[in-house]
């Protein structure tokens with residue numbers, strides 16, 4: 089049995105939910121697949137306040153935004169396939185979805201892929217010891233699962249994300265031994281976060297890196313390398329921030345082309361100003377289209393939503409153009425000010441639409 | 453990078469083994485995978501993909517955008533064969549896994 093739908097959205101994170109609102113609120117039949125049993129994606133464990141959100145949203149905490157995005161879909165025709173994964177495509181182009189018992193084809197008119205981002209590992213001797221985890225994993229354990237992952241922690245990296253997690257860990261009583269940054273300055277752009285860290289007397293170690301971890305069956309000790317010395321600390325938790333990169337498997341299966349933008353997380357699907365890949369009916373949204381801030385991600389869900397409605401003749405070309413112009417304006421406001429290098433990379437990426445670095449990867 | 457550092461945790465391949473493969477002219481993730489099993493573990497390269505690119509970059513000077521993505525095969529994440537085989541006539545039209553199999557009227561020959 090083939091399931092038919094107007095729009096299939098892969099991923100129920102903020103970007104997927106924003107795309108769902110654009111399409112479902114205009115009357116399209118929308119199906120959202122997520123391998124998790126709950127909606128909201130990686131927003132669910134974010135307790136920090138998100139200040140730069142697009143209208144109509146006011147500043148709120150990550151999980152509150154997740155609930156807002158979920159609730160605003162209540163009155164529309166949205167089919168949720170939670171606990172379902174996209175595992176590949178069929179020869180005829182339909183999407184292979186599994187509920188872990190069966191695999192079945194879904195045949196959508198349009199697909200919006202919003203699979204999000206993965207955290208990158210940071211390698212050093214013995215980084216595979218239990219107790220060495222990513223900052224995102226630490227955040228998930230504390231805020232979603234209510235589990236404290238350790239007593240004495242060191243944080244590797246000083247991005248806004250790493251700072252947030254350091255604060256959240258310290259709030260639940262984890263002793264933060266230090267924040268280790270290899271550069272000569274803190275990476276976090278939000279000065280308030282650095283202030284919070286200072287107030288808690290958490291040491292910030294610049295020009296330093298982790299040399300190695302040691303331990304018997306779990307991490308017990310680490311060596312921090314400074315330009316002139318090595319410091320050894322007893323720890324049971326090391327949280328590393330290696331940055332994030334778009335999750336690409338679904339695009340690869342669908343036959344999309346790829347380009348490279350360091351500032352947006354490295355390899356990412358090639359797309360145009362409609363957030364449309366070079367596979368005509370495949371669109372993308374969110375961190376899968378380049379790592380950016382929460383506010384920007386929501387807009388990258390709206391833009392393909394509008395285009396899908398236009399292509400399916402739900403709204404006129406004129407209305408679509410009007411909507412698109414205002415979304416791009418707002419995206420520029422949110423992205424260009426805070427992360428000018430990301431905005432520039434995005435414009436460059438779109439410019440390269442006709443000349444992807446990798447294409448026709450899926451020769452089958 | 454310290455030679456003993458693990459690069460592929462699923463298959464326990466360290467930096468030295470990756471460098472050795474590069475010494476044998478491996479230039480892409482898939483080259484290294486064929487020589488070492490790096491990337492062939494349960495996570496299917498989801499963790500080691502960027503670490504391997506960094507080692508190739510360090511050793512050969514290639515820019516990261518010159519190091520192509522590895523081939524990402526079906527299934528996107530591990531799945532029980534029993535589940536994948538749901539309704540086996542449809543299953544035999546699944547791309548990639550069954551591509552090498554000849555089909556005759558929807559049935560495996």
Ligand SMILES: Cc1cc2nc3c(=O)[nH]c(=O)nc-3n(C[C@H](O)[C@H](O)[C@H](O)COP(=O)(O)OP(=O)(O)OC[C@H]3O[C@@H](n4cnc5c(N)ncnc54)[C@H](O)[C@@H]3O)c2cc1C
Nearest residue numbers: 099101102103122123129130131173174203204224374375
């Ligand atoms: C653990 C973690 C913590 C994070 N914390 C922060 C933070 O504190 N601050 C910050 O700014 N950013 C954080 N991020 C970045 C995060 O990517 C963004 O905050 C934001 O959630 C991205 O939205 P999205 O909709 O693009 O993707 P996501 O929110 O990641 O949603 C993608 C969804 O797609 C689903 N999915 C993926 N592949 C498939 C498939 N094949 N089949 C079915 N479903 C699939 C996933 O289950 C997921 O629910 C974090 C990321 C991670 C991984």
Ligand code: FES
Nearest residue numbers: 460462493497500
């Ligand atoms: S880390 Fe290499 S396959 Fe998992």
